[in-house]
Amino acid sequence: MTRHRLATLDDVPETGSKAFDVDGRSVLVCRSSAGVFAIENMCSHAYALLEGGKVKGPYIFCPLHGIRFNMRDGTPNGTLTKKPIAVYETELIGDEIYADIPND
Numbered sequence: 001m002t003r004h005r006l007a008t009l010d011d012v013p014e015t016g017s018k019a020f021d022v023d024g025r026s027v028l029v030c031r032s033s034a035g036v037f038a039i040e041n042m043c044s045h046a047y048a049l050l051e052g053g054k055v056k057g058p059y060i061f062c063p064l065h066g067i068r069f070n071m072r073d074g075t076p077n078g079t080l081t082k083k084p085i086a087v088y089e090t091e092l093i094g095d096e097i098y099a100d101i102p103n104d
């Protein structure tokens with residue numbers, strides 16, 4: 001596990017998401033009224049990119065089929081998949097966004 005500085009708040013829409021490459025892994029940073037989250041940028045259903053999906057509170061909605069994932073623990077809602085997405089421990093220091101990303 002390595003802590004990475006991903007972005008500043010200005011790099012990510014106030015309610016939305018932006019993907020960043022971390023050693024070949026696509027990490028999606030999301031901002032909403034619930035805070036700042038760093039999550040895997042891939043849906044566990046049919047592997048669509050989550051970037052651009054609607055973000056509301058602690059949830060992101062997959063742009064392809066609309067599954068809602070909880071960005072706090074990665075759990076999906078509904079019946080299309082039971083498989084969670086990866087979520088990363090995220091910390092905001094000043095206006096800089098950090099996350100702990102696995103090394104594998």
Ligand code: FES
Pocket residue numbers: 043044045046047048062063064065066067080
């Ligand atoms: S690919 Fe995300 S809900 Fe189907």
